[in-house]
Amino acid sequence: MTPESKIAIAGLYKIFGPDPAAALPLVRDRGIGKTELLEQHGHVLGLDNISMTVRQGDVHVVMGLSGSGKSTLIRHLNRLIEPTAGSIHVDGTDIMDLSPRALRHFRRHRASMVFQRFALHPHRTVLGNVAYGLRVQGVKRATAEARARGWIERVGLSGFEDRFPTALSGGMQQRVGLARALATDSDILLMDEAFSALDPLIRTDMQGVLLALQAELRKTIVFITHDLDEALRLGDRIAILRDGAVIQEGTTPEIVMRPADAYIADFVKDINRARVLRVKAVMTSDRAGARGPAVDAQTTLEEALTAFHDDPSGRRPVSREGEGIVGSVGLPEILRAIERPDISGSDARVTPQARAAG
Amino acid sequence: MADPNWLIDFPAIDDATLRAINRAIDDAYLGFTRTFGAAIEDAFLPLLRLMVWVEQMLLGAPWWLVIAVIAGLAWAASRRPALVGLVVGSFLFIGIMGMWEDTMRTMAMIAVCTLMAVTAGIPIGVLMSRSDRLKGAVVPVLDVMQTMPSFVYLIPVVMLLGLGKVPGVLAVVIYAIPPVIRLTDLGIRLVNEEVLEATDAFGASPWQRLWGVQVPLALPNIMAGINQTIMMALSMVVVASMIGVKGLGQPVLRAVTNQYFAMGVLNGLAVVLLAIIFDRLTQSYGRRLQRYRDDA
Numbered sequence: 001m002t003p004e005s006k007i008a009i010a011g012l013y014k015i016f017g018p019d020p021a022a023a024l025p026l027v028r029d030r031g032i033g034k035t036e037l038l039e040q041h042g043h044v045l046g047l048d049n050i051s052m053t054v055r056q057g058d059v060h061v062v063m064g065l066s067g068s069g070k071s072t073l074i075r076h077l078n079r080l081i082e083p084t085a086g087s088i089h090v091d092g093t094d095i096m097d098l099s100p101r102a103l104r105h106f107r108r109h110r111a112s113m114v115f116q117r118f119a120l121h122p123h124r125t126v127l128g129n130v131a132y133g134l135r136v137q138g139v140k141r142a143t144a145e146a147r148a149r150g151w152i153e154r155v156g157l158s159g160f161e162d163r164f165p166t167a168l169s170g171g172m173q174q175r176v177g178l179a180r181a182l183a184t185d186s187d188i189l190l191m192d193e194a195f196s197a198l199d200p201l202i203r204t205d206m207q208g209v210l211l212a213l214q215a216e217l218r219k220t221i222v223f224i225t226h227d228l229d230e231a232l233r234l235g236d237r238i239a240i241l242r243d244g245a246v247i248q249e250g251t252t253p254e255i256v257m258r259p260a261d262a263y264i265a266d267f268v269k270d271i272n273r274a275r276v277l278r279v280k281a282v283m284t285s286d287r288a289g290a291r292g293p294a295v296d297a298q299t300t301l302e303e304a305l306t307a308f309h310d311d312p313s314g315r316r317p318v319s320r321e322g323e324g325i326v327g328s329v330g331l332p333e334i335l336r337a338i339e340r341p342d343i344s345g346s347d348a349r350v351t352p353q354a355r356a357a358g
Numbered sequence: 359m360a361d362p363n364w365l366i367d368f369p370a371i372d373d374a375t376l377r378a379i380n381r382a383i384d385d386a387y388l389g390f391t392r393t394f395g396a397a398i399e400d401a402f403l404p405l406l407r408l409m410v411w412v413e414q415m416l417l418g419a420p421w422w423l424v425i426a427v428i429a430g431l432a433w434a435a436s437r438r439p440a441l442v443g444l445v446v447g448s449f450l451f452i453g454i455m456g457m458w459e460d461t462m463r464t465m466a467m468i469a470v471c472t473l474m475a476v477t478a479g480i481p482i483g484v485l486m487s488r489s490d491r492l493k494g495a496v497v498p499v500l501d502v503m504q505t506m507p508s509f510v511y512l513i514p515v516v517m518l519l520g521l522g523k524v525p526g527v528l529a530v531v532i533y534a535i536p537p538v539i540r541l542t543d544l545g546i547r548l549v550n551e552e553v554l555e556a557t558d559a560f561g562a563s564p565w566q567r568l569w570g571v572q573v574p575l576a577l578p579n580i581m582a583g584i585n586q587t588i589m590m591a592l593s594m595v596v597v598a599s600m601i602g603v604k605g606l607g608q609p610v611l612r613a614v615t616n617q618y619f620a621m622g623v624l625n626g627l628a629v630v631l632l633a634i635i636f637d638r639l640t641q642s643y644g645r646r647l648q649r650y651r652d653d654a
Binding site: 080103105120 | 550552553555556557558559560561562563566570571574575648650
């Protein structure tokens with residue numbers, strides 16, 4: 001385990017049905033697939049040999065369509081669902097070994113959760129909801145409420161402390177949900193399709209709220225979504241789940257420029273690559289022949305195009321904050337990256353630089 | 359038994375055998391009451407003392423104080439002047455018509471019976487909501503308690519404890535406890551799964567989950583159960599008066615046996631007024647408990 005690894009999932013299986021333990025060897029040792037398991041053995045394969053590492057301070061997005069097992073997976077991270085087999089180490093401790101008491105401590109202090117349909121307590125006010133995690137920890141009411149007020153302000157809900165959740169719009173309710181999760185000061189945030197139930201505009205707004213908070217708090221966030229745009233906007237790393245198995249895991253450019261199979265390629269084919277990909281993913285470290293003003297490595301390809309208005313055939317130097325010039329970029333690479341990948345020949349298009357940028 | 363006409367007449371066991379069976383059961387139970395009757399009576403002594411204490415308190419307090427306290431409760435539960443007016447008016451009517459003492463005795467019994475039904479019923483309902491097996495075992499018992507004619511279980515209770523307040527309270531509680539058990543169970547089972555999952559995700563202990571989330575969210579249903587329990591207890595006052603429980607039931611019983619129409623109606627009306635007051639009081643309180651629903 002690398003030192004920066006926060007959550008390490010290894011060999012995780014979840015099988016639903018009357019006798020999961022008996023069905024496990026069929027899947028693990030004989031490689032029976034989801035469909036056959038259901039039709040011939042009457043069990044549902046929820047998670048199929050998941051192994052994944054979440055790094056400290058990352059927003060780790062797990063993306064998949066409904067039924068892919070993503071909500072099941074995130075519920076294993078705080079053991080709302082018990083696995084059939086496998087381990088989940090958080091900071092080196094296997095949470096499967098926790099006693100009920102230790103598990104409660106883990107849920108109170110280490111990992112808090114935000115839910116797709118908010119799941120607020122209808123009989124508590126906004127203040128009562130945000131303070132709930134602290135109250136469960138045993139913090140005195142006055143202290144808990146004072147801290148809760150701070151978080152209510154941070155998520156922009158000042159003035160609504162004494163309202164009940166039913167009086168709030170969906171977006172506001174989820175701000176309460178977010179504040180409730182942040183208030184416990186846990187270092188891990190589990191977000192289960194947290195913004196999926198919101199209107200598109202509110203969703204974008206909430207993504208902005210989350211990114212702003214994350215820039216300061218640097219929590220380890222596992223974010224579940226079925227929305228690729230959301231995944232690309234929020235994720236430091238993205239894992240794509242299908243039929244309970246991870247079919248690709250990597251950084252945004254890796255997923256976009258090097259989809260592992262036709263399924264993912266189909267997913268990413270309609271996104272605006274120029275806006276999602278950044279110069280750092282296509283640049284070369286060779287700076288010979290680069291002229292003109294430097295382009296920042298963090299610039300999106302869309303913005304970088306403007307640097308080539310006057311001299312389309314030349315190369316521009318690429319700078320990185322704190323490191324100066326680190327390489328160069330030219331129009332051909334940018335155009336290749338923006339082009340839709342052809343699945344069969346996708347490997348041929350991947351530049352060594354793109355691999356390195358992962 | 360070997361009747362040749364068994365196809366026409368039902369082949370029942372003959373009278374002698376039936377008598378022997380009945381006698382055997384009666385004797386066995388009589389033996390049980392002789393052996394344990396005194397001990398069981400002692401065990402119910404605290405209940406008797408509570409009953410007597412509440413009754414003495416209601417009878418000993420000046421009438422205007424009793425009315426003021428109940429009117430205060432009505433205000434606290436509902437914040438509606440109309441309900442307070444109803445309470446004051448009803449009790450003034452009851453007092454003027456000379457039924458004050460009987461009404462206080464009936465109220466004392468209803469109060470004690472409701473207290474017992476709630477303290478026993480809510481925990482049973484909570485346990486039932488957590489185990490389908492327990493529910494499967496308890497529900498038939500509740501069905502029997504509600505449908506068995508109440509006179510039938512008066513017999514063993516009276517054999518065991520004689521006539522008086524305690525057997526009366528027991529008979530009433532047996533009859534009136536099912537709704538609070540059923541509705542506690544129902545209310546807790548109806549609490550939203552997602553809310554409970556979130557509660558678990560924040561590390562709530564089973565106790566925090568029960569008292570902080572499940573019971574508060576089940577309260578509207580629990581209050582409906584308590585309301586039903588009070589109504590059923592009130593409907594038992596006449597039956598309870600047959601085994602010596604004093605109160606509004608006794609004049610009704612006397613009115614039935616002597617054909618005193620007006621007396622029967624008046625006392626019956628007092629029971630109705632009590633029922634309306636308790637019903638409105640508990641319902642308003644139940645509504646106020648869930649005012650979070652009206653915030654939208």
